[in-house]
Amino acid sequence: MQKLMPGYENVSPLGVMNFLSEVEFDYPKAISFASGRPTESFFDLDAWLGAIGVFQKHDAELHGYDTSASARRLAQYGRTGGLINAIVAAQVANDDGLTCTPEQIVITNGCQEAMALCLQTLCCHPGDVILARNPTYIGVTGAARLAGVELAPVDAAADGSLAGTLRRTVAALHARGKRVRGLYLIPEFDNPTGAVISVPDREAILVFCAERNIVILEDSTYGMFRFEGDARPALATLDTSGTVIYLGTYSKTLCPSVRVGSAIVPKTLFGDAAASREFLASMTERKSFLTVNTSQFNQALVGGVLLAEGCSLRRLVRPALEFYRRNRDALMERLAVTLGTSPAGIRWNHPQGGFFLSVELPFRFEACDMVRCASEYDVIVMPMSFFSLDDSQANRVRLAFSNLSVEQVGAGIERFAAYIHDRLAQETVYGSFTSSVN
């Protein structure tokens, strides 16, 4: 921790992801809204390890092996593209309404590897650019930097829509001689903001990207965790032009340690079947020289759980979904009580699902403020600037509510509100408050 960001003053964007996993170690007494880890309350390690046997039995029957031959096959090197592709295809059909063949899927070491491989495969020329909604998931920022790919911000318009600003951003990049290759989005319950993209906005984004051969990388990580309202169709299910690569993970629905994710590539990329096959072949080759293949033990574990659940995760995630909903409710209630009557300039959204909520403050909140909050108020919140591709997010923070108890959520918000009230009182005294809200 100290090595990567001494004193936290100069947080390198590349260091934030490590920071997220390690900041809690430095302030063990603080209640942390920092990391979007899934709750551990419903992890069932023994049952999941037992599911490897369920997959083995299925695999043996499918191929006419005896179970010991299936076990040996499982322990050996496997196909780079994956072992459980057909089962994953059935699950996304059931849970997300997405129809695909096993050959369209590459099974990866979590969603992060899927994303990194897609970025590298898409951007093979200097001047190739990927777009991302701003602020965005730090994992895509890091993967782009490591691949030497420019990540250009798309800011939401005042009404929250993206299609309009997308058009302007792409025009400006074209004028600079850039080739826009992809657009990274988390349409359902965005990390870090918790926002959802509306259906008309989804349709407009799809039409725009299809016309310009911009591949949409749709990250579905939080899609299973909707608390209320109707589910929006995934971009990939609206896609009739071969525009969307659908990225998935079992880190949140099962647990992070499985390290199993996937990329689902359209059958025809912008109508071109050969381009799609080439993309898959190139992506798979890249994977073979990074990680060879995704552990077949872990694939068998995921495959076995899915088989046992009838290739749907809806039933399995229900307790966690209720847990997250209760935390969201507690968060909304405490925010209203502690900050609802505060001066203008404090606002937050009402996430309909997922792990995150964002708060807008009437002052800048930076790494040093986070440290002060942690050390003096025993609460950790993340500056939104950590996730930003420019300077536009300095007044916002991200609250992750996925790995706390209801009591911790309540107490944590009390502490954060105390910090805000103290700071507002102080800044009013020193006269800086009015200048920073205007």
Add this chain to the structure above:
Amino acid sequence: MQKLMPGYENVSPLGVMNFLSEVEFDYPKAISFASGRPTESFFDLDAWLGAIGVFQKHDAELHGYDTSASARRLAQYGRTGGLINAIVAAQVANDDGLTCTPEQIVITNGCQEAMALCLQTLCCHPGDVILARNPTYIGVTGAARLAGVELAPVDAAADGSLAGTLRRTVAALHARGKRVRGLYLIPEFDNPTGAVISVPDREAILVFCAERNIVILEDSTYGMFRFEGDARPALATLDTSGTVIYLGTYSKTLCPSVRVGSAIVPKTLFGDAAASREFLASMTERKSFLTVNTSQFNQALVGGVLLAEGCSLRRLVRPALEFYRRNRDALMERLAVTLGTSPAGIRWNHPQGGFFLSVELPFRFEACDMVRCASEYDVIVMPMSFFSLDDSQANRVRLAFSNLSVEQVGAGIERFAAYIHDRLAQETVYGSFTSSVN
């Protein structure tokens, strides 16, 4: 398969690794010396999965958790650098005589990820070059190409030594304005040749690289599989100057599906402790944006097996070691009987361990010849040109003997010898034999 290399005529170097895993599917009747997969005869999936419990118990005792807290911790995200570093440190101390601290180790998704991360971390400027003995492991060739890093060949001298040619190669690269950052070597039982680097050559290579700040990437994959003769000390154990990064894997000693490997970075890189810490931090950050962390299930499996074995793999690998030795013996015997009295120009080495043997032929052996061998003689051998960084290996083949029975080894060599005899007879008729050996 067909997609990547239609007709096998134009085998792209990047396609060889996929090719290795998939060629057997295309010729199911052929005996294959193609892939260096470990034997499956001693895989013990149930026992290994059971070892996760051994690790859990150890982990709970170590940290004062109850076992259910330990299970939840295991299923969650973990530290990017790894969970079982102390156990791995104990194992390399016992088995390889290498002393290191847990902090020097990064646990990776197999040796391939360790290698890819090291290449990327070492080579951050245009003109940075990695050296490799020629021919070399296709995994390092692929990883270098994907990272945009030039991989320069170091050919062995007539007596098999490398230090002399290393000196000349580096001088030539410096003259071209290149910065040589690393040297990739498999000193024990090289893939693809089976060769071993002598102790004086190891010492000379170390002195040379230490003087020029060239990091040696020592791949120890086959080191545990010595059939005869005294073990040579690993370069990392001879290293007093902070020159060697030691790469390890459990894919061959346990099984490939664990996808657990490691990189051990010297405490001081060329005497500089800060440089070493920076290297580790940069490598770990890269890992966090590629694969987040290595699955803690798989780490726990490896950790549990190691704990149960007293942190040494010597006892566990003995049956496989005997298996490989018997195959090597059968291979040597059949080669002597079928090709020992053939005309000059057919030679092979006597591997003292590992998975591979190389044969030199009096004619070129290319991808099309491999296909002819497979389809007409029902035997698959790998052209050494697949592993070559230049045109120098056209007359050699690699025979992998790790995943065949003794009977298959014997029958396979009979078939390969029949191909060679037929081809020699044919080429003598057409007059091309004498021209191609001279």
